[in-house]
Amino acid sequence: MKKVVLLMLGLALSLMACTSSQSANEAGELRTIKLPMGYIPNIQYAPFYVAVDKGYFAEEGIQIEFDYSFETDGMKLVGAGELPFAVASGEQVLLARSQGLPVVYTFAWYQQFPISVVAKPELNINEPADLRGKKIGLPGLFGANYIGAEALLFSAGVDPSEVTFDAIGFNQVESFATGTSDIVVVYTANEPIVLRAQGLELTELRVSDHAQLIANGIVASEMVIADEPELVSDMARAFSRGLADTIANPDEAYEISLKFVENLKDQDKAVQMQVLNTSIEFWTADRLGFSDSQAWENMNDLLVKMALIPEPIDLSKAFTNEFIP
DSSP, rough: OOOHHHHHHHHHHHHHHHHHHHHHHHHHOOOEEEHHHSOOOGGGGHHHHHHTTTTTHHHHOOOOOOOETTOOOOHHHHHTOOOSSSEEEEEHHHHHHHHTTOOEEEOOOOOOOEEEEOOOOOGGGOHHHHHTOOOOEESSSSHHHHHHHHHHHTTTTTTTGGGGEEEEESHHHHHHHHSOOOOEEEEEEHHHHHHHHHTTTOEEEGGGTTTTOOOOHHHHHHEEEEEEHHHHHHHHHHHHHHHHHHOOOOHHHHHTTTTTOTTTGGOOHHHHHHHHHHHHHOOOOOBBBOOHHHHHHHHHHHHHHHSSSSOOOOHHHBBOOOTTT
């Protein structure tokens, strides 16, 4: 009988320890996670802001520290185990894995690739094939803009050698507005909206209308997934709640974003709401966070065709839907 009592006491103490740990988290002892964002504070990060403001991350024992610095290489830091997570696009995961970095895409934030090509109406660029022989301005031969432009060309059987890529830096709006560039590659939920708000006419080709590619999401390392799977689930669950709330109530998300984006209140609210609502088009899905395997296959094939990776990446290790709420 004494052994039974001792056993029960041991179980009770164990349960009390678990409860105490949970209570400590509820009392505010949060784990700070520095999260590379890849861009400046922006309304397009509203789901993160909502999840922070409503305490969804805190409920999971997480405190997010946003890292907006351009020089931060999130993939390398995550792959080296220096940071647990980063926000990155699908092609960055495949490029990183081709270099031996053990990074894994764990939550699909964007369900469609958010890149467009915009052109002056008089050029009659109505389909990707019309880009043949044209000069196209883009930040450079890197990143999502470059990936999206080439995907658009390949969708119409246009060889990249049949166009001229002009590296203009991140000046697409100014370059288009001043007539320096008649065709530019842009983020769908940003530059086209800004240009139209300035009264400029344009035609737009969305990459998502012609190619299914994996886009932005949350990336973790193989080490974190193996050693702290609960943390990966917590991160996905908290962000998923913020994403769902943003999709359901954009007006509320805008008001919350004012607390996180310093100059947002100084910008045209109608334009910013259009940016947010257009972004929501790319986030919405039947199951938030779910990665589409065909989109990964398409991205894999595209990067090989572009000679950015020597051979297809093993996709079974590149992404997982295991942690989707």
